[in-house]
Amino acid sequence: MNNFSSKLVENVVNEFSKLPGIGRKTALRLALHLLKEEKSEVELLANGLLKMKDEVIFCKVCHNISDTDICNICANPRRDPTLICVVEDIRDVMAIENTSQFNGLYHVLGGIISPMDGVGPNDITIKQLVGRIKSGVVNEVILALSATIEGDTTNFYIFRQLKEYDISVSAIARGVAVGDELEYADEVTLGRSIINRLPFENSIRK
Amino acid sequence: MYLKQLNLHNFKNYTSAELTFSPKVNCFIGDNASGKTNILDAIYYLSLSKSYFNLVDSQNIRHGEEYFSILGKFEMGGETTDTIHCIQKLNQKKSFKLNKKEYQRLADHIGLYPLVMVSPYDRDLINEGSEVRRRLIDSIISQFDKLYLDDLINYNKALAQRNVLLKTFAERHFFDQASIEIWDEQLIQLAQSIYPKRRDFLQNYLLIFNHYFGLISGGKETVDIVYETQLAGQSMGDLLAATIGKDRIMRYTTTGIHKDDLVFNLEGYPVKKFGSQGQQKSFILAIRLAQYEYIKQLKGYKPVMLLDDIFDKLDNNRVEQIIKLTSENSFGQVFITDTQRERISHMLHEIDIDHKIFEIKSGEAFELQNHDLEIL
Numbered sequence: 001m002n003n004f005s006s007k008l009v010e011n012v013v014n015e016f017s018k019l020p021g022i023g024r025k026t027a028l029r030l031a032l033h034l035l036k037e038e039k040s041e042v043e044l045l046a047n048g049l050l051k052m053k054d055e056v057i058f059c060k061v062c063h064n065i066s067d068t069d070i071c072n073i074c075a076n077p078r079r080d081p082t083l084i085c086v087v088e089d090i091r092d093v094m095a096i097e098n099t100s101q102f103n104g105l106y107h108v109l110g111g112i113i114s115p116m117d118g119v120g121p122n123d124i125t126i127k128q129l130v131g132r133i134k135s136g137v138v139n140e141v142i143l144a145l146s147a148t149i150e151g152d153t154t155n156f157y158i159f160r161q162l163k164e165y166d167i168s169v170s171a172i173a174r175g176v177a178v179g180d181e182l183e184y185a186d187e188v189t190l191g192r193s194i195i196n197r198l199p200f201e202n203s204i205r206k
Numbered sequence: 207m208y209l210k211q212l213n214l215h216n217f218k219n220y221t222s223a224e225l226t227f228s229p230k231v232n233c234f235i236g237d238n239a240s241g242k243t244n245i246l247d248a249i250y251y252l253s254l255s256k257s258y259f260n261l262v263d264s265q266n267i268r269h270g271e272e273y274f275s276i277l278g279k280f281e282m283g284g285e286t287t288d289t290i291h292c293i294q295k296l297n298q299k300k301s302f303k304l305n306k307k308e309y310q311r312l313a314d315h316i317g318l319y320p321l322v323m324v325s326p327y328d329r330d331l332i333n334e335g336s337e338v339r340r341r342l343i344d345s346i347i348s349q350f351d352k353l354y355l356d357d358l359i360n361y362n363k364a365l366a367q368r369n370v371l372l373k374t375f376a377e378r379h380f381f382d383q384a385s386i387e388i389w390d391e392q393l394i395q396l397a398q399s400i401y402p403k404r405r406d407f408l409q410n411y412l413l414i415f416n417h418y419f420g421l422i423s424g425g426k427e428t429v430d431i432v433y434e435t436q437l438a439g440q441s442m443g444d445l446l447a448a449t450i451g452k453d454r455i456m457r458y459t460t461t462g463i464h465k466d467d468l469v470f471n472l473e474g475y476p477v478k479k480f481g482s483q484g485q486q487k488s489f490i491l492a493i494r495l496a497q498y499e500y501i502k503q504l505k506g507y508k509p510v511m512l513l514d515d516i517f518d519k520l521d522n523n524r525v526e527q528i529i530k531l532t533s534e535n536s537f538g539q540v541f542i543t544d545t546q547r548e549r550i551s552h553m554l555h556e557i558d559i560d561h562k563i564f565e566i567k568s569g570e571a572f573e574l575q576n577h578d579l580e581i582l
Contacts, residue, residue, distance in 0.1 A: 113388070115371040120385055149360045149392060150367070157388045186314060187352040195353075 009035070061132070063108040063125045065090050073097075073106060080104045082139040086129065086158060088112055088151075092144065104142075107132065112145060112154040121157055129158065133165050143171040173198075207319065207507055208281055208539040209249060215275040216268040218244040219569035226573075227539070228562040229281070231532065233550045234543045236566030242543035245564075245571070246323065246512045249541060252278040252290045253321035253510065254345075255302050255312045263294045272296050280319055290319070313359070317349035320509035322498040324516055328490045332478050336467035343468070346497055347407050350504045354403050357396050361463065364392040369458045376457045390446045397442035397463045401435065404466065408433045414499050419492035422527050429477075429489065432469040436461050487520055491528075498537070508538030517544050525553075533557035 004010035009031055016027035034042050058064065059071035066072070073079060073093075083104025087093055093106050109124040132138060141162060145151035159169055175193035176185045185193075208229040214220045219241045234242040247266075250258045257266055267274045273295040280288045293301040302309050309315055330338050348355040368389040375381050412431055419429045436445055445461040446453075452460050470477045470489055477489050501509050517525055532540055533556075544550050547565075554561050563574045 113385075115367050115374060115385075118374075120382075149363045153364070153367070153388045153392055156391055157384070160384065160388070186311070188313075188356045191353045 059108075062106045063110060063128065064093055064106060078103075081137050083142070084129075084132065084138055084140070085142040085144050087144050088146065096144065104140075107141075109145075109154070112148075112150045113157060114150045124154075126158060126161060130161050133162060133167060138167055140168045140170065143169065147174050207283065207510075209252070209278055209510060210281045210287070211277075211279040212245070212248060212252075213275070213277040214245075214248055215273075216271040217248055217274040217276055218266055218268060220244065220571075221268065221569060223569075223571050225564065225571055226562075227541075228560050229539055230559050231554065231561035232539070232541045233554070233561065233563045234541070234566050234571070235545070235547045235550055235563065238545060240566045241569045241571075242566050243514050245566070246514050246541055246543060248276045249278070249510065249512060250321065250323060251276050251292055252280075253319045255292065255300075255315050258323055258325065259327075263300050264296055267294060267296065288319075290315075313348075313352070313355055316355070317352075320349055320501045320505055321512065322494055322501065322509050323512040323514065324491065324494045325512075325514040326516075326518075328494065329486065331490055331493060332470060332481075332486055336465070339468040340464075340466055342493070342497075343404055343407060343411075346411070346500060347403060349501055351403065354400065357399050361393065361396040361400060364389050364396065365459055365462065365464055368393065372453055372459070373457045376454065381454065386450070390443070393446065393459075393462060394442045397437060400463050401437045401442075404435070404463070405433060408468075411496060411500055415492055415496040418495040418499070419488060422492055422495075422524055423485070423488045424523075427473055427485070429492075430471040430474075432471060434467045434469055435463065436465060437463060484521065488524065491516075491520065491524060495531070511537045511540045513540060513542045515543055515545075517546070517549055529553055529557060533559060 004013070009028075012031040012034075013024060013027040016022055016030050017024045019027075022030075034045070056065055056067065057069065059066040059074055060069050061074040062071060064071050064073070068075070080103050083102075084107050085096060085102060085104055086107045086109060087096065088109055088111065090108065093108060096102050096106075107125065107129045109126065109129075111119050111124045113119055113121055113124070129141075133141070141158075143155045143158060145154055155171060162169055174189075175196070176182065176190060182190065209227055210229075212223075212225045212227070214223045216222075223245075225245070234245055236242050247258050250256075256263070260266055273293060276292045278290045280290065282288055289303075289305055291301075291303045291306070295301075302312055302315065304315065304318075331342060344355075344358060348358070368386065371385060371389065408431060415431060416429060419427075440448075442462060446459075449461045470481075472481050472485055472489070477486055481489065498509060498511060513528070516528065520528075531537060542550070550563065554563075565572045565574055
């Protein structure tokens with residue numbers, strides 16, 4: 001797909017295909033779609049992109065993406081400021097918010113520790129997290145990072161940084177998915193669930 | 207469990223082939239480079255989701271073609287047939303399906319259709335570096351312990367991360383103890399889980415190995431497999447703490463279970479240096495037979511046995527032992543390659559066992575009927 005009759009279209013296709021999950025065919029489809037649209041529609045899109053890039057800021061408290069200095073969640077007086085959930089990025093915030101099971105505040109790391117990807121402890125917002133704990137209102141930190149070796153290592157680093165403070169540090173539970181039949185659970189997950197089994201008392205709803 | 211049917215498309219030197227196998231003995235005869243071993247490799251793929259020889263999947267595509275496809279049907283006993291289908295297209299991710307369902311993780315497939323291959327390349331076990339011997343024990347343990355495999359994968363990831371960190375620090379003339387320690391902590395935990403499993407496995411394995419070595423060699427020599435590991439006397443934590451200075455200079459992690467090795471001893475001396483060719487061959491064959499037996503005991507059924515070119519490489523005594531084991535029904539389904547038709551038909555004549563013989567000619571397979579053989 002290199003025989004474009006228009007350099008202008010080709011440019012747009014090249015730009016689109018740089019985006020994650022977009023191949024050249026999809027890029028062409030998007031470009032042709034925009035070409036057919038009313039000019040005002042295309043302006044909305046183009047301006048929206050520029051405005052997003054110019055004006056989005058990161059919440060000064062939790063480092064989530066926000067339109068204001070302090071994001072909606074951090075600014076909400078009904079949320080519990082003694083409880084902080086540590087996540088990797090905004091997608092995790094959205095996922096946990098959708099569960100409506102969490103009423104504390106978040107802390108968005110903006111990545112996880114991975115020397116191979118050039119990410120060290122100082123490249124993510126761990127220092128800022130420690131700063132929040134120092135301020136004194138926080139009772140508990142929940143670590144909600146991916147169940148990968150990098151996620152585990154980041155958990156461990158944070159745990160060490162928070163050791164000297166008088167707060168409890170917990171990590172989200174891992175194991176057999178809710179509603180799954182045991183026979184369909186993968187062996188590794190099931191094996192770990194057996195090793196890290198929980199006292200039944202914990203599973204009785206209080 | 208046995209492989210009933212195999213379909214190949216554009217795999218190595220095969221354009222297209224369909225073979226139906228005997229549940230017992232299957233022989234492939236043909237000249238060198240005709241494609242006998244490629245069939246064994248295709249069967250190896252079905253069991254272990256990769257090639258025995260070439261670890262780059264796309265290089266197994268027939269030259270000039272766009273993809274290869276290997277489809278195998280395993281009879282699982284009763285009415286059950288499992289279909290395994292592996293497709294590799296150029297520049298694409300390998301597709302690997304069990305009964306038309308794509309695996310989320312290929313690691314889940316390993317061990318479901320166990321297989322042991324005896325190949326001329328097995329001499330690498332003695333001659334090559336420690337990595338080959340670690341892979342031997344890792345591949346056996348992983349067949350029945352999925353957590354072991356998971357721990358091992360994670361250990362290697364953490365190790366790679368720590369090594370990059372050491373390298374980065376050295377390049378930037380900078381060091382941060384806390385950043386290293388978090389990876390150390392992962393390595394310590396994982397090594398604590400991996401080391402005792404390797405140790406215990408080898409203890410049991412050695413008993414079976416000794417039995418088979420006795421069978422093959424006539425029981426005159428004493429043999430031993432020694433597990434060499436830095437973890438025997440020291441904990442992983444102490445090791446890492448003691449060598450951090452060296453690690454920083456070398457820019458990689460110099461201690462840990464990734465340095466484990468096996469030493470093969472014959473009469474107390476390393477078989478690599480002091481064993482004769484014949485003794486080395488007996489050693490290797492006993493390793494594979496013990497591997498077969500070990501997996502068989504654990505799984506409760508017989509793995510598939512692939513015997514590649516063993517008649518050329520082994521003397522008559524050893525070959526007779528294998529034939530004897532085959533005839534005593536010690537193995538389940540067996541696949542054998544040989545260049546000489548007479549030798550195979552002679553062997554099958556000796557032992558009365560259900561079998562099929564295939565003639566392989568430059569990437570094509572023909573099943574020979576009994577009367578074809580009698581003409582010889």
